Amino acid sequence: MEIVYFLALAFIFLVKTNQAIRLKNVVPITKGQVFPKPQMQISFGTQNILNKNEFRFEYVKGSQICDVVSIAFKRYYKIIFDSRLLRQTNRIKNVSSIKKLTLMVHEPCELYPNLESDESYNLKIASSIAYLESKTLWGALRGLESFSQMIIESDDGSLVINDTLINDFPRFNHRGILLDTSRHYIRSSIIKVHLDAMEANKMNVFHWHIVDDESFPFVSSSFPDLSKKGAYNPYTHVYTSDDVKEIIEYARLRGIRVVSEFDTPGHTQSWGKSIQILTKCYTGEKPNGDFGPIDPTNNLTYSFLEEFLTELTAVFPDKYLHLGGDEVDFSCWQSNPDIAEFMKQKGFGKDYSKLEQFYMQKLLDLINKVSPKSGYIIWQEVVDNNVVVKPDTVVEVWKDPWPEELSMVTKLGYRALLSTCWYLNYISYGDDWKKYYKCDPYDFPGTDKQKSLVIGGEACMWGEYVDGSNVISRTWPRTSAVAERLWSAQNVTNVADAQGRIEEHRCRMIKRGIKAEPFNGSGHCEYEVDL
């Protein structure tokens, strides 16, 4: 039998050298690199084998035991030992094996992740032992993700992991991605794939731009007409309360916050189909049949909002609600004589930003009234128009030039999110991820204190040209570039180094059933998208 092994070994060697021929014109691809890059990592040459039949996840004695983590054990077991793809062969000899990953979670289990959640973890793979330690359960999830990414298929088909020490934590706490389900509806099943991809990229905020001018797919229990009249189709193109709950739960299990956005006073055409709160636009003396933003002078507006906000704060468990406030078009307000009269009474003169300020102030007062613990995120215009908001408000910057804006917002003492340079709905030819990768939220003039007010950023996938058919492939892996910027250390900026890792990461996503598109030029993944 020795000769068989000799021949087999010789063959393996041949295959190896054959594979080592680097295909020219093709992007190099790493093997077993964690993405986004951990803050600190030391790897050794020693390999350990993992065997499907004997491997298990375990809590260390004294660890907190959290359902989210226990469920994650099962999920990652499946990801690692994907039976569809796996070729199980037994290693020949002299390879140590890892029979379990033991986990220590220190702090008591929380129900939902929040902005302040600690996601740090330590991971140690050495001498046949895998040990993961984290403060919180959320850190444990991040550690499990890293662990799963380091396991690679060796040439003989067995799964191996190198001895490694990792100490890791995110650079920013808010690492989000916006999906817009109003311009086009995106079914929950696709949103879940998206949440899987977020987990694989250690992103932790799903900013759900759930309604807008075009449609209102959110089914409200207090105002069911909103979706009945405002959805594309009130039966098929809606998110029922069950759908919403399911998505929030799916996200929670992956340590992802769901921050919903109900944008007002602009972007509300679909609301107006059922609730008479929009401004009537005038041509000359007469209403012309068009409607503008929400009418801030109408009392109905505020009684409606109070009830609706009460519902929203109950449905969405996250502390933060995104209140929008962007792109308010003043022309309709300007045309309306009742509003002109109101402006006169209030002494606003011709300054319609004062009217906007009046509305936003009322809105924020309402939130404080119905849910004093809530925080809110707003688009930058609210602050640009001098509305005074609570000091713990988060301002999302989306306009250029963003460095000046971040400078201004943080000078005012507000916390800020950056999304200007990460509007991923804008597509262009080629490897455009590099420009997302190069954008750093600290690249603005300001003091250290100002910089510390930047809590992260968001990649935005506005929905004009995406729906279920292409949203996954267009969002991923381009968002991965943003994910690394927001997680990894500030000095992780080498595009050439990132290229091979991000290429591997795309193939990893493909392997997990996420149809991430090629974005690095020619190449291939071992397991391609199949049917």
Added chain:
Amino acid sequence: MNKNLSGLILILFYLGVIKSKLFYIEVKYPLLNASSNQTKVIELPLWPAPKFIKDTSKGLLVLSQNSFKMTTNLPQSCDIMEENIKLYTNIFFLPKFELNPIISDTDVALNELSFEISDQFCPGYPNTSIDETYELSVKPGVSIIKANSVWGALRGLETFSQLTFINEDNKLSIKDSIEIKDSPRFSYRGILLDTARHYIPVPIIKKQLDAMSYNKFNVFHWHIVDDQSFAFESFKYPNLTQKGKYGDAHVYTQKDVKEIIDHARLRGIRVIPEFDSPGHVESFGRTFPQFITVCWVGGKPYQAIYSVHGKAEILNPTLEGIYPVLKEVLSEYKEVFQDEYIHLGMDEVYYDCWKSNPNISEWMAERNMTDYHQLEAYYSSKILQIAKDLNKKVTVWQDVYDNGVRPEKTTQIQIWKDEAIGFSKWSDYLNDITSNGYPVILSSPWYINFVSYGFQEWYKHYLVEPMANFTGDAEQAKLLRGGEACLWSEYVDGANIEARLWPRACPIAERLWSPSDINDPEEAKFRLDEQRCRLLRRGIPASPILNGYCGDYEYGMKKSVVFEPEFNYDWLKSENKVPNTNESLKLKLNRSLFLILIFIYHF
């Protein structure tokens, strides 16, 4: 039924886009018989628009899967018709649509679609001279498609299928009196897919062929190999595949290729393979490194500078040993691919590497060649002669012509250069090349691998008028055989090809099929949006072009048919698709050891 009402039903139940003031892009699909000053409004939701439509409908006809049948006048059975009758039965009555099959007393039924094919002939493979003309007459009882050939019948059937929609009673319906006369403006309407930069799995290629037929494309230009990979399975030179493929799973076996060709044939689509040389041959050179030009720098060989020479990727035409090998490769292509044409590439030949090589200089000096065009011409004439010996007609990229080579007049020249990428206007090339008597395929304005943001992206593809700056006479105009949408795949693979290709190739389909005066994108956008929804209805996950929605069958939704078995294809059960070389080797070794032991035992 009231005429306006049936028009409304068309919008609500088939178009599936809400008519509303809300949208940035307002939906204003013309109602049936709506008064309009426009002369070019296409009142029926057809894509690509036919040449002539007369719609005198007063009501609707109902099609039921229990009674509707398709018949032909062909004396013998014809697999093409039989297969298409099956395919379109799925398109009409897919079980998942849960259509109402009842024809009630108030319904008028359409029970038969009859094909009257005048040549009464079941053809082999489609070719350059196929006749796709047809006439469609929809009326109660029996509707008729008249065509000269089976190919025309297929195009007519596609048009017929696009007229059907699901009415408010959940029945498949069609307006009751429509006459259509139709034929393509150009005979060559192609799509280039590049499976070398990224591998596209066979089942996904088949789906693209389906989508092509829904848009009346008739050529699949298969850019099957390039620098990056050689995925075609060669029996003559197995190393070409062995060393050229990306991975074990990234191969088109000859069986795969034959399946794809058959799949295309049944849809009236030609498959033209490309073997690109003398450039773009890096993957070829992994097996034949001796034929690759050695670039010299500073008096030393093997010094290729990427920005100047490209990589080691251009053949050395002075090495006579190349030509017998090329002949073998091309004759293998000939055995597998059925089309009368083969594409020989010959684009992007960079002279710098040739110039740097002293052996080539010497060789040229011996033959009094002073210009590297002459060297390229030498190579071209050699390989064109090989193709001629093999009895194959040839398409080449325009570079050959630009470099002064004048091949035989049957050679089709494909134009890909344009001022947008630093060359002359494509119309200048078109004028020049046709004035010299060469047939031309236009693809410069249709490189749809380049993406940009916004709803007008496709306008630029749609608004191309191939004859806009044409200076030649009518005879010369005939030399423009058509065009090709090129989806180079640096940024495309199985993950996104469908969303990238569809509906972005559709505008080009209409430009190549429909009369030139159908060219108003503001009119076309609603038909195009509907075509996109129709593709979704047939399992092709095409991307959105306007705000809005199609229906409850969108991708990811319960009624989506994207993963329905009727609209999907399996891999062939061929062994090399399973990436387990080591295991099978071990098995073989064990087996051979066993045999050896038996052998020893017997002695």
